[in-house]
Amino acid sequence: MSFLLSASCKTVGAAGTSVIAQSFLFAATVVILPATFYWQYIRRQWWRLGVGLSAFVLMQDWLMWKDKGSLGETFFGATALFGILYLPIVALWEGNRRLARKLAGDAYAEVPLRASECLLLIALSIPMHLLMFVVINVMSVTNVFALDALQAGSDVVNCLFSFAQPVSLQAYRDALNILLAAIPVLLSVTVLASWFRRSRRDHLAMSWHVYFAVTPGVLCGGMLLASLFTR
Secondary structure (H helix, E strand, O other), X not given: OHHXXXXXXXXXXXXXXXXXXXXXXXXXXXHHHHXXXXXXXXXXXXXXXXXXXXXXXXXXXXXXXXXXXXXHHHHHHHHHHHHHHHHHHHHHHHHHHHHHHHHHOOHHHHOOOOHHHHHHHHHHHHHHHHHHHHHHHHHHHHOHHHHHHHHHHHHHHHHHOOOOOOOOHHHHHHHHHHHHHHHHHXXXXXXXXXXXXXXXXXXXXXXXXXXXXXXXXXXXHHHHHHHHHOO
């Protein structure tokens, strides 16, 4: 039980914070991951469950190698951290699937996307992701809440694990912003893909606005490929 209490990260001098409350909070976060895995199991989401378990095992293995704490602290700390990260990903994925089914209706299962439509979605995603990354990057620099959130995340990681050097999420800000920028892009692509399916089922004409919007993505993709082949 000692590793459970030590991993709850009691702050010295924090008034009104009991060890029991902190231990209960830590235990609740540990339960998130097995509860999520069980939910995927009863819904027979085998490949998603397999991917989640594989990612957890790889993360656990890496932390066992890097962490200087006890085996129990590392295991339960990794379970809590992975659960906190994994649950929003699962929720986003399920919400995205429900959105796609609701927008596309029967066309979601009846009408597959063509190769040209997939390429169109990819070309649209490139400038959209770049734009969202720039916006989020500027906000993360100027927004005090974002800076506090990064600091709080660093405190949680350093609380759960005993690395040789303290972790600072500020050093990974660009990588985190890239992941955050992908969320609105994913939702937008889902909406557009659903519209593609419904338009083909109902024999609707493709709007010229879509081709106009895809032009920056095609140019950016072409420049990227040109830079790769000319090195």
